[in-house]
Amino acid sequence: MKYVPMTLRGAERLRKELDYLKNIRRPEIIKNISEAREHGDLKENAEYNAAREQQGFCEGRIQEIESKLSHAHIIDVTKLITNNRIVFGATVNIENLDTAHRRTYSIVGDDEANLKENTVSINSPIARGLIGHKAGDVIEIDTPTGKIRYKIIQIKYY
Numbered sequence: 001m002k003y004v005p006m007t008l009r010g011a012e013r014l015r016k017e018l019d020y021l022k023n024i025r026r027p028e029i030i031k032n033i034s035e036a037r038e039h040g041d042l043k044e045n046a047e048y049n050a051a052r053e054q055q056g057f058c059e060g061r062i063q064e065i066e067s068k069l070s071h072a073h074i075i076d077v078t079k080l081i082t083n084n085r086i087v088f089g090a091t092v093n094i095e096n097l098d099t100a101h102r103r104t105y106s107i108v109g110d111d112e113a114n115l116k117e118n119t120v121s122i123n124s125p126i127a128r129g130l131i132g133h134k135a136g137d138v139i140e141i142d143t144p145t146g147k148i149r150y151k152i153i154q155i156k157y158y
Helices: 008-037 046-070 125-130
Strands: 004-007 072-075 091-096 102-108 119-121 138-143 146-156
Touching (some): 004 008
Antiparallel strands (some): 091 102, 091 146
C-alpha cells in the first residue's frame, strides 16, 4: 500500500469536510429525498432525481476523502529536524532573479496543492528544485519555458 504525504493542515481540512458531509449534508439530502418521495410518481419527479444525484455526489466524495485519509502519511513540519533546509511542509519565500518578482509557496501533498492558496505539490518542478536548499541559496528550476533562477529569501516551518 502506497502512502501519500500530507501536511497536518491538509489532513485537518479533509477531516472537517468529511465531518460536514457525514453529519450535515448527508442528513439534508436524506430529508430532501424523503420529501420528494411524498410528491408521488418517482419516475417523473425532478426533485427526487436531483436529490438522488446529490446523494451520489456526496457519497462519492465521502469515499474519496476516507480513501485519501487512509493512505495519507501525515507530516507535522514543526516536529521535523530540518537543519534550516527546505523540507516537505515548509513555506518558502523566493525571488526570481530575472524579474525581481517575489513569491511565497508552501510545499504540500498532491491533493493539497492549489496555486490560488500559494501551495505547490511536492512533485512539482519548483518544489523538487527547492527541497534540500537553505535560505540564501541560488537555484535553477527547469520549467516548460526554460530555466529560471531563484534566490531563496526565507524559510518558515509551521
